[in-house]
Amino acid sequence: MKRIIALLGLVSLVGVAQAVNFTLTDGNAVVDGDDSILLYNWFTDGVDDLFNQDYYYRIGLNPEAQVSTLGNPVVNQIAANIVNVSFSNAMVRFDVTFTLIGGAPASGTSDIGEIVRVQNLTAQPLDFHLFEYDDFDLNATAGGDSAALLNSSTIMQWENLTTAMVGTVPPFDRWEIDFFPNILAKLTDGVADDLSNMTSPFGPGDATFAMQWNRTIVPNGTFIMSKNKRIEVVPEPATLAALGLGLAALARRRRK
């Protein structure tokens, strides 16, 4: 049901163009993506923890749109574990390079590095807003996931012993954590929005989160953002207990 809702939303947005698929493999990990919604599977030791990871953008107060709607998709697979995907129109060129690093078999750990580049192709300053959207479904189930803002550049989602940590350089300007499909609806409702800077800690449930960068890109200038995503099955209960205490302290601070 979840996949049908998401697909209907995408079809209404971009039509039914044929997507070009790609697959990254390394060590114990496999990632599937395409040139429409970017990443949609991330297997670590055979367990798919990802429903979707995509980028959206907004120029000025125009509505947000998927970066794939910029047009001219180009998928350049550089190696078995590295792909560059670009989109462009007369104003903007967006490209992202994904690098998958897998762990040893049964380690429960793998990592995706991403470098995003946004180029202003015009001779005018560009009021550009980049949105990174993450829908992890940890342990291959949509439900049961919790999430929290750890610091100004990191959001973590977890379920039982499995964690997904996403960190960025530079730090994001705004963020949001909410139940599927609320953030997706915000990014596709035809109205200009900012992320809400809420809610942390969050869950459990079908968690999704997003990050937002606001930039005025100088004429013919570039904005570069790098991001790291790591899946880990935490082995020691002591680590989780410490994390739980930290989140409880955070919740107490927020209520004061």
Ligand SMILES: [Ca+2]
């Ligand atoms: Ca989810």
Ligand SMILES: [Ca+2]
């Ligand atoms: Ca789950």
Ligand SMILES: [Ca+2]
């Ligand atoms: Ca919107």
